[in-house]
Amino acid sequence: MQEKEAKKEAFRKYLESSGVLDALTKVLVALYEQNDKPSSALEFIQQKLGGPSASDYEKLQAEMSDLQTKYNQLLAAHQEISKELEEVKSSHDMAPSSAKETTDGEPQKERL
Numbered sequence: 673m674q675e676k677e678a679k680k681e682a683f684r685k686y687l688e689s690s691g692v693l694d695a696l697t698k699v700l701v702a703l704y705e706q707n708d709k710p711s712s713a714l715e716f717i718q719q720k721l722g723g724p725s726a727s728d729y730e731k732l733q734a735e736m737s738d739l740q741t742k743y744n745q746l747l748a749a750h751q752e753i754s755k756e757l758e759e760v761k762s763s764h765d766m767a768p769s770s771a772k773e774t775t776d777g778e779p780q781k782e783r784l
Contacts, residue, residue, distance in 0.1 A: 695721065 687693050699720040703713060710716040715725055724732060 684693075699717050702720060703709075703716055706716075712726075719725060
C-alpha cells in the first residue's frame with residue numbers, strides 16, 4: 673500500500689512542478705465564474721487550454737485526409753515519372769551511336 677501512495681505522491685508532485693495543476697485550477701475557476709455556463713464544459717476547458725474546438729478538430733481531420741490523398745497521388749506520379757526517366761536513361765545508354773557527332777551536330781568524318 674505504501675508503494676501505491678508513494679506513486680500517487682510522486683505523480684502529484686510531477687503535475688505540480690510541470691504547471692498542470694495551476695493550469696487546470698485556473699480553467700476550472702474560469703468555468704465556475706461563468707455566469708452563463710457553456711453547453712459543453714469539456715469544450716470550454718479544451719478552448720481555455722489552447723486546444724481546437726470539436727468543429728475545428730473535425731475540419732482539421734478532413735483537411736489532413738485531403739492532404740494525405742493529394743500526397744499519395746503526387747508520390748505515385750513522382751514514382752512513375754522517376755521510373756520512366758530511368759527507362760529513358762537506360763535505353764539511351766544502351767543505344768549504339770552509329771555516327772559520332774562533333775560539337776556542332778555534324779557527323780565526324782573518320783580519318784584514314
